[in-house]
Amino acid sequence: MASAFNNVGLFIRKDDPVMEHAVVKVVEFLHSQAISVFINEPLRCVPNIDVISISDFPNKCDLTIAIGGDGTILSASRMLAGTQLAILGINVGRLGFLADITLAKLEQELSAVLSGQYREDKRFLLHATMLDTNNLIGTAMNDVVVHAHQSINMVEFETYINGRFLNSQRADGLVISTPTGSTAYAMSAGGPIVDVDLNAVVLASVCPHTLSNRPLVISATNTIDIVLSEQTSNTALVTCDGRPGHILQPGQAIRIEQHQDDIKLLHLEDHDHYSILRAKLEWGKKLT
Amino acid sequence: MASAFNNVGLFIRKDDPVMEHAVVKVVEFLHSQAISVFINEPLRCVPNIDVISISDFPNKCDLTIAIGGDGTILSASRMLAGTQLAILGINVGRLGFLADITLAKLEQELSAVLSGQYREDKRFLLHATMLDTNNLIGTAMNDVVVHAHQSINMVEFETYINGRFLNSQRADGLVISTPTGSTAYAMSAGGPIVDVDLNAVVLASVCPHTLSNRPLVISATNTIDIVLSEQTSNTALVTCDGRPGHILQPGQAIRIEQHQDDIKLLHLEDHDHYSILRAKLEWGKKLT
């Protein structure tokens, strides 16, 4: 049967030691199917693969296969935001929320996807900009976090939704999370789980000083502005998916909006997000 | 100026002692504007008003004015579900989330609304049915709660979203809440605040036995089925907005869906839901 995809770009993170074995297996399988393969980083274990920048993936490939863990898919997604290139995740470690092809059944599962037996799972990204200059701070698939820059301080800030004042807070930080990120840092901060097909964003405070503070869930179509107070000299750190961040000075503000283009993740047809939730969160199984 | 509304139905709850004074003032004002007035219950303080059933309001009135507190608006909304009749709330007690016309500024604020200076605020209702018979259990503007019938017991149940198994739980109960209800009982159970314009539903467990249980926010377009376990003899009580409920036997199941018609609440043009949240939850004001 003809493959639905003829040119595949492999996306890896070089600092991930356990993916090499998987890359070799994936390359072998793809070549056996006469599929052209590219990779974003040179690897000794697959010396003959063309190395191209991920920014060239949309031109040369019709599928990205991210090999690693959820973090690898987050990276690939941020870099491919705004392109239409779909991403398939191969999970080489513990059970992930995003990558569901497993090494144990690699040939069978990959084969299914390549022959067109897959489901699309659209996820949205957030992007954060400086409010005054419009300069991009970063793109996030999980969350944008405004955190006290020095961990012994707190930050004091105002939040506006579509320009309307919501509240002022003193806290260690604020997590603005997508549904994808609602099972990541936002959950540690006490946020709810948001179903991945709901177009919503969670605002969850980290160690809020106000006892009546509660996580807030709003439509992802809203524009969220966070204004750092000028009343203290505390700076804040803005991070996207936990990567090294941008320092915010007192009085500065950031704007967080939904990225205009969704990311397309591919899953096996029998993929069930709830079964992953049950497994990861050790929830109750069916009553027998 | 001509009124946008010519026939007004007043909705009251007879057991509410403090609304009578407000009813007299509202009737006086409406009569001064040559507006026809109906009421759902006979009151000695307004002996000459036509008493009609609320089920006749849609035929005879073009506006319902609910006089009381948030509970009064909840009642009116459930009864008017499926009609197009808008509801304006007059608040006679403590600050409410739903009713924003105050007695102190009654003439001015009522006058504004009657002259067409108002905003529409659409809220959705839930309705709960028995899964096997399709029989209606009730309609809810805040929440449907499945609670252990005997307060010393817990309930054991499975939850399905659009027929897909979510999880099984042992808990004191489960709250299925609209955004409107997210600041009511669902919040006591640890649920997040959901913005009233997000088409979403919160599932929050009451005293769950599973430590990794977290509130879940899903699209309100989903169908939610709750199946009471046959493995214990514990019955459950299903309540809608906290009214006397329906007993669920072991093995029985209920279905919760979004009501097909929204409720239209009217607000003053400068109505700001966030300022009510700040006031009710004692959140931080603007930094000066």
Next chain:
Amino acid sequence: MASAFNNVGLFIRKDDPVMEHAVVKVVEFLHSQAISVFINEPLRCVPNIDVISISDFPNKCDLTIAIGGDGTILSASRMLAGTQLAILGINVGRLGFLADITLAKLEQELSAVLSGQYREDKRFLLHATMLDTNNLIGTAMNDVVVHAHQSINMVEFETYINGRFLNSQRADGLVISTPTGSTAYAMSAGGPIVDVDLNAVVLASVCPHTLSNRPLVISATNTIDIVLSEQTSNTALVTCDGRPGHILQPGQAIRIEQHQDDIKLLHLEDHDHYSILRAKLEWGKKLT
């Protein structure tokens, strides 16, 4: 080697189907050690054992062996409160917090305890009385719970610590828990884990209406009075360790105090409560 105990009373709960096999094994072993055995209920599987009331255990036995789960030990402890009789728990089901002798290693572990190789673990009980009449409501090893009698209502009550007013609350209920009970219902209500050697009591509200409500930990030497409000007609149910309870009328009050005598649980010498916490709560193991 001579046994530290010569007369053992077996305590079982008749409704527990899985303990019979264990009882047979325990009786066989005890008889092989020439230890006299009594039991609190007749069982067909051990027809020749003397059946005596648990109230006679202190006279005729120098050790109680409770066979079942944590609930069985809770029962035995409440019934033996005020006697000096030690309790050893044999766990026939899932890992428990209280019973640590396992069937798999029954002979070896029982042998160790009988030869004097054990540790004593003192736990305290609470007892609840009617404030006006001093009548006993019950004794609890886990918790005393004041809960709305009808699950759709809330209760309104005042709490006093040593006669000093603490606060008034509206909630589904209030859990007053020992350290033993802090990993049971109190934890579902959001209470902290209290180390079992701390002489303290947790007050944790169930679904409190006040957003700033937080669990409170106080010395177990305090006297706690709960006064049910006369302002609503809602009755409350007072339960001890979740057993069928006592109805409290509006205006009535209960007093909760530490029982004057501790319970002595016996454990293997290498018993480690923290390892049980880690296993039951799925906490992190040592970093390798």
Next chain:
Amino acid sequence: MASAFNNVGLFIRKDDPVMEHAVVKVVEFLHSQAISVFINEPLRCVPNIDVISISDFPNKCDLTIAIGGDGTILSASRMLAGTQLAILGINVGRLGFLADITLAKLEQELSAVLSGQYREDKRFLLHATMLDTNNLIGTAMNDVVVHAHQSINMVEFETYINGRFLNSQRADGLVISTPTGSTAYAMSAGGPIVDVDLNAVVLASVCPHTLSNRPLVISATNTIDIVLSEQTSNTALVTCDGRPGHILQPGQAIRIEQHQDDIKLLHLEDHDHYSILRAKLEWGKKLT
């Protein structure tokens, strides 16, 4: 009537602008009572007062009066730890948990305390040392916090209670709090309120990765060791009462123990800690 105290040391924090007016009033009153007055910092508004180091207070004074807010009392307490010198707090700002003499009733309330009408309120401190070298890191009246040094990272650590392994965690940090500190940062992290006369310590994790993590309350007589993991390169910051901290390298460990000497705070005889809790946390008042 003779004063119970003849030599008073005033303790202030120089960076607190609002206390000067209060200092003048206190000095005037003390001089009118023929009481000798010392101060820890020179102030232009009271030019004739002897300035001495707080380390000389125990030699020259029989009472310390801390003028400022709760933070001022925390500072004085840490510096006077190990001396027997009592501390009276005068509150010049918002209602505090520790300082209860108010400016409005200064003469009356101070007069009462000086004439011996006061209650002693003993509070304990924690001190943190490096486990290997025994070097003192700091003393804390509220809390010792082990926090990720870089706010975008987490820390990974093991906790031992009296040398016994409790658990390993990945989190933003860990708060080890006294009862005094249980209403401060530990509460923002989700910890319970601990009554100030309970000899206990709270361990509350900040944004723990483990969903089943719960705050833990243990006896303050325990020794707590925190070992930073060598498996990541993340450093941690150890702070005492939120002051600039000590950097912990991977593999290093700290020990937290109760300080051997209590601090004596003086209060008015009708001081009621619960009424302060009700006021600060906006808890329910008596039902009328």
